Amino acid sequence: MLEFTKMQGAGNDFIVFDGMARTLPEYGLLARAVCSRRFGIGADGILVARASDDADLAMVYYNADGSRAAMCGNGMRCFAKFARENGLTAKNVFTVETPDGVKKVRTAVSGEGVVTRVTVDMGRPVFLPYELPVLLPGERIADRPLEAAGRRLRVTCVRVGVPHTVIFVPALSRAEVETVGPAVERHPAFPSGTNVDFVEVTGRDRLKIATWERGAGHTLACGTGCCAAAVAARTGGRVIGDRVRLDTEGGPLQVGFLPDGSVRLTGGAETICTGVLSPGLLCRRPRP
């Protein structure tokens, strides 16, 4: 009997498992089986709750394609709600170990014990140069746009636990997300792949964003992507102030900038359903 909970944060959806006291199947296989939209439950990734020696809990994240990622911002909000509401912790403010370090989460809990909102201290984003296979003598990376899907793109690369490539556009286009997104995700400049964020500036403290995720494709929102976009926009003078609202395709999220250079992600999380996996699910041939 393998119980699961399906959750979403701004439409980025996850299957959550409690791995505190039980052994689960191999996570990559589990992710591919349950995330399949037609042959599984359907989700962008899986989250597994584990015990930790260094924090109150540990979160393991795998993308829908079975690849592991160090961090997931929307996933962390869902994880925090799951942990608090299912008694994995009794604290409203607690710490979670990830491969990107220990994250502090703050949950807003109603009188009925329901977590209504979660804020995650995401750490300091790091600007990255992208790796071009060949640079001409004297040429700087900033001089050369990235060529992908027949386009020459000005990109900003930022790591927020996981790699993001931010592209500012005059207006978001679904067609662009679906053509440029996969071409940039697998561009040779990014040997480990990258998430790709298309960002439209809609106000002095407001952005609209659409994301193509490494290992999951087009998703309705990406928490680490919102942090990357907010930091890229602020550093480039496109937004001002201490916080930015990001309108994702799945709803609004907020990113706050702290004096030490770190960022905070705030938003909601919801439980969709709970259930039990069919025992045969993991024995079937992996399907898309």
Ligand SMILES: N[C@@H](CCC[C@H](N)C(=O)O)C(=O)O
């Ligand atoms: N949806 C996530 C990011 C998940 C990881 C990503 N697909 C990767 O492989 O880097 C978020 O909300 O941050």
